[in-house]
Amino acid sequence: MTDKALALTVKDELFWDPKVVDSEEIAVSAEDGTVTLRGTVGSLRQKREAKSAAERVHGVVFVENDLSVRILTESRRLDADVRGDVLQAMLLDSLIPANVDAKVQDAYVTLSGTVDWQYQRDEAAFVAGNILGVLGVDNEIVVDSAARTITGVTDAIQSAFKRDAKIDADNLSVATSNGTVTLSGSVRSWSEHDAAVAAAWAAPGVTTVNDRLTVSY
Numbered sequence: 001m002t003d004k005a006l007a008l009t010v011k012d013e014l015f016w017d018p019k020v021v022d023s024e025e026i027a028v029s030a031e032d033g034t035v036t037l038r039g040t041v042g043s044l045r046q047k048r049e050a051k052s053a054a055e056r057v058h059g060v061v062f063v064e065n066d067l068s069v070r071i072l073t074e075s076r077r078l079d080a081d082v083r084g085d086v087l088q089a090m091l092l093d094s095l096i097p098a099n100v101d102a103k104v105q106d107a108y109v110t111l112s113g114t115v116d117w118q119y120q121r122d123e124a125a126f127v128a129g130n131i132l133g134v135l136g137v138d139n140e141i142v143v144d145s146a147a148r149t150i151t152g153v154t155d156a157i158q159s160a161f162k163r164d165a166k167i168d169a170d171n172l173s174v175a176t177s178n179g180t181v182t183l184s185g186s187v188r189s190w191s192e193h194d195a196a197v198a199a200a201w202a203a204p205g206v207t208t209v210n211d212r213l214t215v216s217y
Contacts, residue, residue, distance in 0.1 A: 001059045006030040010054045019049040026050060026067065033061035033215075040070040044129040044136060055190035061215045069135045071107065077133035079104040086128045095123045100141060102128060107135040114144045118201035118209075143207050145179065153203045157181065160199040166192050167199070172213070174200070179207040186216040 001009070007030040014023040026039040035054050041047050051065045083104040090096045097120060100113040109128045115121050125139045154176045161169035172185040181200045187193045193213050200209045 003030040003032070006033070006035065006057070006059050010035050010057050010060065013053045013057050014050055017049060017053045020046055020053055022046060023050075028054075030060075033059060034064060035060050035062070036064040036066060038066045040068045042070065042072065043132075044069050044134050048129065058189075059217055060190070061217075071133055071135065076107075079107065082107060082109070082131060082133045085131045086134070089127045089131060090124055093123060093127055095120055096127065100124050104134075107133055108138065109134055109136070110138045110140060112140050114142045116143070116145055118143055118206070119198075145205050145207055153181070153205055157200050157203050160202065161196065164195055164199060166195040168192070172196060176206075179205050180210065181206050181208070182210040182212060184212040186214050188216065190215060 007028045010030070011028045014020050014026055014028070017023070020026070020041075022041040025041065026037055029036045029038075037050055037054060041050065047065065047067045047069055050067060051063050054060055054063045083102055086102045086104065086109055090100055090102070091098070097113065097115055100111060100115065103110045103112070111124050111128060115124075121139060121141045121143055124141060125137050128134060128137045154174050157174045158169060161167045161172055168188065171187070172183065175182040175184075181203065183196060183200055187196060193215060196213060197209060197211055200206060
């Protein structure tokens with residue numbers, strides 16, 4: 001697929017996704033499989049959904065998400081109100097530990113605290129980013145799983161790869177050292193990429209995942 005054809009296909013996918021309400025405001029360019037999104041959208045959630053939509057397109061190897069979030073004047077809110085809603089939303093989410101805190105300055109949220117698992121860290125960022133008036137989320141939450149065993153973590157991750165129908169385990173390699181997992185190899189889609197990274201984070205004792213996977217078609 002040519003760069004022009006790939007950009008047009010991504011544009012079609014953005015228009016097709018009803019969660020990307022401002023798709024007409026997004027400019028798309030492509031070069032050697034790298035897609036760049038530019039323009040403005042009305043929420044951080046839309047910015048995330050636009051990136052996900054672009055990654056679904058066959059031929060995309062990387063997405064540079066340069067979209068800006070623009071909050072309309074009537075939707076602007078005080079930082080204290082935004083923080084209150086972020087804290088309330090996290091409190092109601094059973095996946096997020098109670099020690100996770102949030103600060104808000106100029107509509108940008110900074111999350112802090114410690115969690116046992118990466119999925120809890122991801123959940124907090126996802127919830128905060130869905131709050132009306134949030135322009136961005138800086139996730140400073142630390143994954144602290146030192147208390148969990150890391151014995152056999154490499155074999156455990158490789159076994160998880162083999163169980164997952166989305167993942168071709170033969171094309172991936174896993175290296176571990178002191179809670180850090182390094183993934184390398186090639187995957188056939190961003191869906192497979194995300195599944196492999198999630199599987200690595202699910203292993204007991206993992207505190208860092210170095211993602212060196214490449215998307216190849």
